[in-house]
Amino acid sequence: MTTTLPGQTGLTPAHPWTDPSLPVDERVEALLARLSLEEKVAQLSSTWDDIEADGPEVAPGSNHFGRVGDLDQVARHGLGQLTRPYGTLPRPALEHARLLAERQRQVMAQSRFGIPAMAHDECLTGFTAYGATIYPTSLAMAATFDPALIRRVGAAIGTDMAEAGVHQGLAPVVDVIRDYRWGRCEETYGEDPYLVGEMGEAYVNGLQSAGVFATLKHFAGYSASMGGRNHAPVGIGRRELYDVILPPFERVVAAGVGSVMNSYAEIDGEAPAASRWLLTEVLREQWGFEGTVVSDYWSLPFLVNAHRVAADLPDAGALALRAGLDVELPDQRGFGDALVEAVREGRATEADVDRAVRRVLRQKVALGLLDADWDPEPPALRAGELDLDKPASRQLAHAVAQSSAVLLSNDGGLPLPATGRIALIGPCADDVRTMFGCYSFPNHVLADRDDLGNGVEAAPLREALAAELPGVEWEFAPGCPIRDEDASGIPAAVEASHRADLTVLVVGDKAGMFGVGTSGEGCDVEDLRLPGVQEELVEAVLAGGKPVVLVVNSGRPYAVGRFAAGTAAMVQVFLPGEEGGRAVAELLSGAANFSGKLPVQIPNSPAGQPYTYLHPPLGDRQSWLSNLDPTPAFPFGHGLSYTTFSVDGLRLDREQVPTDGEFEVFVRVRNTGAVRGAETVQLYFTDPVAQVTRPVRALLAFTKVELEPGEETIVRFAVHTDRFAFTGVEGHRIVEPGEILLHAGSSSGDTPNEAVLRLTGGQRNL
Known part of the structure; x- marks a missing residue:
């Protein structure tokens, strides 16, 4: 039986790229081999067709704009992504779904091989659509200290997006706060990299469990901008980058996140959107990331007019592509016609294009978009109902x-x-x-x-x-x-x-x-x-x-x-x-x-x-050195209740452990008050003598437990010595032998329980 897709003539499921029974790479290579250069570049490009503004200005004299919203022009060879089909204008959800289906049909009809576009939208505090559940901010989510709850949030948001026909969500932000003056603090999970990683992984696992790719933002260093100013340069050293900024990204990449978005802010003069070191050496070669790297909006024109590392848009597109960036959002400035021009002129190679297209097509295969029977109508449109603020979602937002x-x-x-x-x-x-x-x-x-x-x-x-x-x-x-x-x-x-x-x-x-x-x-x-x-x-x-x-x-x-x-x-x-x-x-x-x-x-x-709790000893109050006192009024991890708790009885299952080993920590928590309540037991560590300065205290683990009045329980933390790793004097991540002090309590400033752990053996390079 022959199945004809929009934009195709006589294609059957026998065509490898439409056959879901074949291996993914075989399907991808079969389609890639048939695409022209223009069709390949189209898969790396996007359009925001609900707006007509041209976005930020680019280099004078450039003619590489393309009319925003004109699918006849920008999708004439197909299209990689549709930008924010729900998050741009206030329409009823089903009307958005109908319009999205129409756009998909047009994209497929203009593609020789009927390739649909991926649709992406924002989802930081819920699906950014008119009438969708508005959850608390990410900073509030972090304040729950409850990753299981945040995983449920991610799953609920992902379910709404999947029903609406959206394939990729632009969240979470796993930047670690370094300066409270920065306006985007609310979008983050706080100032501790372990907490940020826990919450980021939970959210990503939830969102992706619903079949929607999550996008880590903003890779990397964005939150450490000078003076807390948005887009300002970042002046941190590699040690702070590797020990504070990058760990949450690395952790969530290891958990299988589908996409990563570059940071706007330059690091030591290098623009992340054009940084092969960040996008390829660190992200792919060191961490093994296999998903797509998407640009933050208009990052490629910024290479021309803000960073000034590219002479024009074709140059910007070539730089970003060579560095490892795969998809330009929200439209086509450095990719699209500009990238075709760059390849024709030898500024980038078609092999560079093929590498990025493979990544895009793999995701389209995973989403079922290349299957012969894929339906451009979102599931909710076929069902005739799209409730983006379900009672269960409201209850979750309330929790x-x-x-x-x-x-x-x-x-x-x-x-x-x-x-x-x-x-x-x-x-x-x-x-x-x-x-x-x-x-x-x-x-x-x-x-x-x-x-x-x-x-x-x-x-x-x-x-x-x-x-x-x-x-x-x-x-x-x-x-x-x-x-x-x-x-x-x-x-x-x-x-x-x-x-x-x-x-x-x-x-x-x-x-x-x-x-x-x-x-x-x-x-x-x-x-x-x-x-x-x-x-x-x-x-x-x-x-x-x-x-x-x-x-x-x-x-x-x-x-x-x-x-x-x-x-x-x-x-x-x-x-x-x-x-x-x-x-x-x-x-x-x-x-x-x-x-x-x-x-x-x-x-x-x-x-x-700027000042965070992750400061070295010199960051503490030194009254004999300075008259200024940075001591906070309320420390990291602080929070009271209508009941009271005791946290005591800290003990280890062993007093010594090799630098490549594991150990367990046990702590007793008891509700000593008159009403039911929940306490977050927090475990911190101090590295008292190290080859470089270390934080006075850093979060090692935490768990939230609910207890009735008079009830007590023993909480157990399983810890690997990798958690004590840091960047040593030679620039490598290491775990070194010596004493580690462990502290347990109700906040970073309330840890009455202490124990000593000795790391044995030689220094271990990670």
């Missing part, structure tokens, strides 16, 4: 929001009373979009269109608290805007606080893009003071003398530690998503218990950046 809220301090202010008069003050109390991250659809696409709503049902904290505590007489006063320098509302807020028995003061961020928000991509800050005049609002309300519960809802850690002494309680949430209002209200009322832990520190001083 993450609740598990990620961090109780910083509590001097009797929480739980809130069920009766009496409470003033609710602050610019984040009644604006539901302050709950969303910068890559949520409302803040990413609809930042200037409040009239279009959010696409999902979401309650601001004001509404949620009124529903949670109906016996309370609430009085609301915003006090000030989030970022505008307008203090005129502060006196009214102070008066409202005076009239109340207690005040809940909610301050923080509203995420956006490129300066539109106070957190998010391109929303960097000079220091860590709260945005606008919110600091004045906090100081004025605290000066009133009434009990104040301070809730900070932000995408980065602000220097609010100095307010702790004047508050009855302090809570930190990191943009907790569509269920954030209800989840936080339940926590404040005592209907639910806090269990979140800080994936970052909360500073005392708004200056003194």
Whole structure:
């Protein structure tokens, strides 16, 4: 029986590339051998056909634009990727699915061999589509210290994307925070590479379990930009790169991630999009990565006009291709016609093109796109229903929001009373979009269109608290805007606080893009003071003398530690998503218990950046050397509960282990309070004498356990000595013999249990 695909004439399943029973490489080579140069390059190119803007400018006189949105032109030889078919305009989900099917049919019809395009979209806080579930930010996910929960999040997001016909998600961000001033802190999993790796791997495994390729961002060094400025150069050394920045990438590559995206920020003068060292030597030759490398948006024109390492777009395309970049997103500037020109002129070889095309075709085979019976209609379109905010997804978003809220301090202010008069003050109390991250659809696409709503049902904290505590007489006063320098509302807020028995003061961020928000991509800050005049609002309300519960809802850690002494309680949430209002209200009322832990520190001083808990001894306070004290108000891993826990009884299964060995650690944790709760037991290590300076303390392992009052359990950590590896004086990753100090407790600053482990044998090179 003959099956004819769109754009094909008389092709049958006997054609090797359409036969799923054949080995992948055989199918790929059979198709590759039949493609012209133009058709090959088309598989490395993309288009963003829901917009008409040309994106960033490129070199003057260049004619390698191609009309964005004109599939007749940009896909005339086929197409590799369709960019953000859902994440660009606010349409009903099924309408997006119908349009995606139409685009796929056109792409296939214009390809001699009927090759469909892969479709990709953003998915940092959920599928970035109108009406899709908005989960808490990645920083909030990290605060759960619960990889199993985040794997479920990834699987739920991947399921939605797969039903919608999307094949690749541009997440997670596994950059390690090095400077809290950086606007993209909210997109990361925090400042510890082990925690980032745990959460990144969990998310990737979840997303890819649904048949959607994940994309690691941003390879590499992006988060260490000078001054915390987006796209600024990175001045770190190779040791910091190998020991802090790269480990999460390496770990998730080993777990089988499908794609990696380059960083915009140059490292020591080298642009990652054109770095053969990064994209080939490290990623592929050292780590064995077999997936695709995709460009961050417009990285190739940036090689011309920002990095100035390419003379023109054909030169940029050739540089990137030779370095190991496979697919240009979001459109065709350095690839497309420019790359064909570069190959014709000898700036790149067709063998370079073939190498990248093989990688792309392997993924299309894995997705079933080359099968003879592949259907361009997304599964949901065939079913006639596409619910992107399922009840189960909302419940999952609620669980993450609740598990990620961090109780910083509590001097009797929480739980809130069920009766009496409470003033609710602050610019984040009644604006539901302050709950969303910068890559949520409302803040990413609809930042200037409040009239279009959010696409999902979401309650601001004001509404949620009124529903949670109906016996309370609430009085609301915003006090000030989030970022505008307008203090005129502060006196009214102070008066409202005076009239109340207690005040809940909610301050923080509203995420956006490129300066539109106070957190998010391109929303960097000079220091860590709260945005606008919110600091004045906090100081004025605290000066009133009434009990104040301070809730900070932000995408980065602000220097609010100095307010702790004047508050009855302090809570930190990191943009907790569509269920954030209800989840936080339940926590404040005592209907639910806090269990979140800080994936970052909360500073005392708004200056003194950059500073993370992974500092060497000289990073500690040295009062005889400097008058500045960098000690945080609340350390990494900190987080309280409505109950109390004891963590003790640290013991090892052995006191000595070879430098290539494993050992086990046992710690007892007990709920010593009166209510059920969850504690995250954290294991840290110190390398007291090493050939290079080492962090004062680094996270080795953690586990989250729920316990009833009076209940106790023994937690076990299995550790390989590879976890003690670092880059030695000769530039190699090593494990060296000697003593390792182990510490266990409830945070990096609360580890009452210690033990000594001796690593024996000779130095081991990794």
